Amino acid sequence: MYEDSWYSFVPEVTKKSTSSGQGTGHRRKESLLQQPNVSSNEAPPTLSKLVEEEARRSPPEATVARRAKSYSDFYHVVRSQLAKDSQKKKQKKREEDQRKRRKDRKTLEALNLAANVDDVVFPPKPILTQYDDRLLEASQQDYLLYKDQLALTERHLDSLIDDTNSALELLTTLSKSFQAVEAQTSSFKSQCEDLLSEKRRLQKLAGDVGTDLHFYAYLDNVTRRLNAPGASRLVDDDDFVEVLSNLDSCIAFMGRNTAYRDAESYLARYEALLTKALHLLEVGFTNRLDRISAEIAPSIASSKSEATRHALAYSRFGELVLTSDSLIPNMQKVVRSVYDELGRPVSGTAGEIYGNTARHLFQSYFSVRDRDLKAMTQRDVDEFKRELKELSMETASRNLVKQTFEKAFNETNLFARVFGIELQWSSDPESVYALLKSYQRSLANPTNLVPLANTLQATMQASSLPAICNVVAWLMNEYLALDYEDEESPFAKQCRELSARLLTEHLWVFTDNAFEAEVSKTISKAMVKDEELKIGPVVDGVSSSNAYPAVKKALELLVMYDQTMPKERSQTNSQVIFKIVRETINVLQRAESRLKSLKSSTDPDIFMVKNLLIIKNELLSLEIGDIRGEDGGYAGMQHFNRIWETLSPQNWASFFGNIIGGVGSSFWSSSSSPSTSSAAAGGGNKVTAKTLTVEDMNHQLDELLRQSIVGFTQRWGRLMNDAKARKAGVKPIGKVERQLEELLQKAFSNQPEVIAKLNEAIQMSAEAQAKAAGEKKGVRQY
Incomplete structure (x- = not known):
């Protein structure tokens, strides 16, 4: 700068060069205090020498560092x-x-003039003061320079x-x-900015107008394209997807901007064009299926080999369908615009139009498949009927189920390859599963198990109940029982899903009806025969060996149902279990009434106690702890569950102790329902088959046992008191005790704890009756 x-x-100080006789090396300066060797008349040194000495003693010249030049x-x-x-x-x-x-x-x-004057005589000066001025000047030379x-x-x-x-x-x-210049130009700058903003707004407006005009101008282009003579070939081209995408964009634009000019008219025309384009796709796909069907259907019908038919129906068919330019990819794009990869519905532009097209495509596909494989399906049915005659119903049913599951798996894979959707169960009524389920045809697929279920049910209808249970139990154990050691294959996974649907939707309901029919036939309508109204001796220590025939049949049905159904179904909300128990109690009450009318040697109360305890013990061993109907609540099962926990072959004595342990026993407490408590006290109506209800089945089943035990102990306690009092017409006490012992041993020979508890209860009842009689007699005397 x-x-x-x-x-x-x-x-700059110009240094004079030294004399030629002076050396260039360093020389020591003479002391100023030293006396000169020359005489006083000798002339002082010349000025040039003094100047040279001062020049040597001076410090370096002061300089200023140069700065870099700068510009502004x-x-x-x-x-x-x-x-x-x-x-x-x-x-x-x-x-x-x-x-x-x-x-x-x-x-x-x-x-120089002073040096040339030789004759001038100066007065002598003292030697010490001669050089004071020069010494002072020499000593201050450095400071003066600075x-x-x-x-x-x-x-x-x-x-x-x-x-x-x-x-x-x-x-x-x-x-x-x-x-000042900026202040003067601020208004000009503001005007320029306003002009630029207006320019940008106009540019954006022009761009928007151009974009909006594109949605209007596309109508003529797509109309000519879809109405051209070769428009049907468009579905085999990659441009078909672009046409659909542009139509979707135009439909969405007109739907969003209904206030635009002629928006409704253009929307209707674009939707009509979209429908026409999708119709071209449907026609192209149907024509292709028909050509493939004409090629392989005769071969499938005429082939004698199962392997050949399988290869033609699945491998060859899939190869021919998928070998196309762009028809199948275009169709998959259309289907996936309505459903995802699992067949669940998705929302999108013109969803209703695409949904109708997808339904038509599915319907055309399954119509062709059902027509081509009808011969194979009929051969399977004929083979099943042949096995029914030659082998057995169980074997034939198993083979039919395996064949059907295998074909359903193949159909699932083929459907996924053609449409890009995996068929899976869904409760959504708008899903692909629900849609295909409505196509009830003879073709076996994951959504159509009705033909298999109808064939099995028609065969089981004429079979026995054990045979039906064997087929159902095999189906459950074969596919629903999971093996966690091995990784589940796709085929095993689908078989498990198909078997679960086949059981829940068809076979379990059919089996329940078969059980109910068997209960009505063998228990409800069973005749009460007098020769069966007795309690025989226990055989081989089995408590149920001397049970009533209807009870034995009920136990057989309970075991069969438990082995056929999963625990979740046999334990909770089972109408079959409820009906078995209710009808068995109904038969027992009719037998009890018959025993009382015949005045047989068989004690009716012991008869009821024996058979009711057998039913309870069987329910416990089967771990069926929820005996109720469809409308029964869980709160009503609390008392029954408490008894259930104490009921087992090992603690029957404690169970009877809870039942007949006295008036203060928990079994007689207020945990029972009001109706059952009053019935136990004898002040209310007794529980009968007509009074049984679904909601209070557990309490009523317990009340039946209470009634029988109370009636038995009261009657034998009174008989003991009469025998001890030696009343007329009463056997001696010894014979009464022997008769009671024989009765109890015959009914409960393998359960000494039960016998001991019943004897103890009879003794307690006798003492209570004697005490009550004494108190009553004292009141009368008073």
């Missing part, structure tokens, strides 16, 4: 000013140098400060000028 001349403030917007102005200042400095320096040279020249002339340099620097800095102030004043003036 500044020139180099600004920093040349210290004048005011370069020319500052440069001209600095050039003027530099010229002034140079002129001033030259004048000072001239004055100094004139002064030095005069001094040298004076010294003083001069500082003074020179001060002058230089003052000049810099003055120049800087001048530059700042100039810059301030320029800044004010620029501010």
Whole structure:
């Protein structure tokens, strides 16, 4: 920014060359205090030597480091000013140098004149004071030099400060000028910004208008394209997807901007064009299926080999269908716009139009498949009928189920390859599963198990109940029982799903009906025969060996049902279990009434206690802890569950202790329902088959056992008291005790704890009756 001349403030001192006789090496300066060896008349040294000595003792010349030149917007102005200042400095320096040279020249002339005067006699001076001035000047030489340099620097800095102030004043003036210019141009800048904003708005508006016009202008293009003579070939081209995408965009645009001009008209025309394009796809797909069917259907019908028919029906058919230019990919794009990869519905533009097309495609596909495989299906049915005659119903049913599951798996894979959708069960009524389920045809697929179920049910209808249970149990154990050691294959997974649907939707309901029919036939309508109204001896220690025939049949049905159904179904909300127990109680009550009318030797109360305990014990062993109907609540099972926990062959004695342990027993407590408690006290109506209800089945089953136990203990306690009192017509106490012992041993010979508890209960009842009779007699005497 500044020139180099600004920093040349210290004048250069020209060093004079030394004499030729003086050495160039370092020499020691003589002491100023040393006396000279010459006489007093000897002339002082010349000025040139003194100047040389002073030059050697002077410090290095002061210099200012050069600064890098810089430029600014005011370069020319500052440069001209600095050039003027530099010229002034140079002129001033030259004048000072001239004055100094004139002064030095005069001094040298004076010294030379003094040296030439030899005859001048000076007065003698003392030697010690002769050089005081020169010593003082020599000692202060360094400080004087620094003083001069500082003074020179001060002058230089003052000049810099003055120049800087001048530059700042100039810059301030320029800044004010620029501010004034900016203030004057702010309004112009605002107007320019407004013009730019308007330009951008117009550009955006023009772009939007151009985009919107595209949705209107596309109508003529797509109309000519779909109405062209070769429009049917468009479905085999990749451009078909682009046409559908553009139509979707136009339909979505018109749907969003209903206020635009003729938007409704264009929307209707675009939807009509979309329908036409999708119709072309349907026609192309149906024609292709028909051509493939005409090629392989005769071969399938005429083939005698099962392997050949399988290869034609699945491998060859899939190969021919998928070998196309772009028809199948275009069709998959259409289907996937309505359903995802698992067949669940998805929302999108023109969903109803695409949904109708997808349904038509599915229907055309399954119609062709059902027609082509009808011969194979009929052969399977004929083979099943042949096995029914030659083998057995169970074997034939198993083979039919395996064949059907295998074909359903193949159909699933083929459907996934053609449409790009995996058929899976779904409760959504809009899913592919629900849609295909409505196509009830003879073709076996994951959504159509009705033909298999109808064939099995028609065969089981004429079979026995054990055979039906064997087939159902095999189907459950074969496919529903999971093996966690091996990884489940896709085929095993689908077989498990198919078997679960076949059982839950068809076979379990059919089996329940078969059980109910068997209960009605063998238990409800069973005749009460007098020769069966007895309790025989226990055979081989089995408690149920001397049970009533209807109870034995009920136990057989309970075991069969438990083995056929999963625990979740046999334990909870089972109408079959409920009906078996209810009808068995109904038969037992009819037998009890018959025993009382016949006045047989068989005790009716022991008869009921024996058979009811057998039923309870069987329910416990089968872990069926929820005996109720469809409307029964879980709260009503609390008391029954408490009894259930104490009921087992190992603790029957404690169970009877809870039942007949006295008036304070928990079994007689308020946990029973009001109706059952009053019935136990004898003040209410007894529980009968007509009063049985679904909601209170558990309490009523317990109440039946209470009634029988209470009636038995009260009657035999009264008989014991009469025998001890030796009333007329009553056997002696010894015979009564032997008769009671024989009765109990015959009914419960393998359960001594039960016999002991019943004896204890009879004794307690007898004592309670005697005490009550004594209190009654005392009241009468009083």
